[in-house]
Amino acid sequence: MRDATAQTLHGHFLGLIPSTKVVHKGRKPDVTMKTRTPKILVFDVAPSRLMEMSVDYYRECQIAGAGSVEVDVADDDTTIVSATRYLPADADVAAVVHDGVLQVLCTRAHRAPIVMCEFPEWTNYTVHRSRR
Secondary structure (H helix, E strand, C coil): CCCCHHHHHCCCCCCCCCCCCEEEEHHCCCCCCCCCCCCEEEEEECCCHHHEECCCHHHHHHCCCCEEEEEEEEECCCCEEEEEEEECCCCCCEEEEECCCEEEEEECCCCCCCCEEEEECCEEEEEEEECC
């Protein structure tokens, strides 16, 4: 879905990259700005390498063109799952909902996607596709 809501700065802490926002279970989009610092998890191509990182490192990954998924969770916090800037060019992030649980995936050409993490209590998510 790409509309005016998708182009807002909701949850996007850099405000640089247009994105697609998905609202769970028919809720209206929340276009207010988040004031808390998000939890940022950065991954390589294996789920065991998911690590918490700083906002500065996340910005570097975004400037380098890495994809990410921002997830608003039920307690009104935001978690960002971002690819590292060192991933191969064919690696990207995706998000799917399976039985009501949001799964953030690492995708690569000609390989099965890897589930990086799951969010059973999500409310909204925004996917920022890789620009590499």
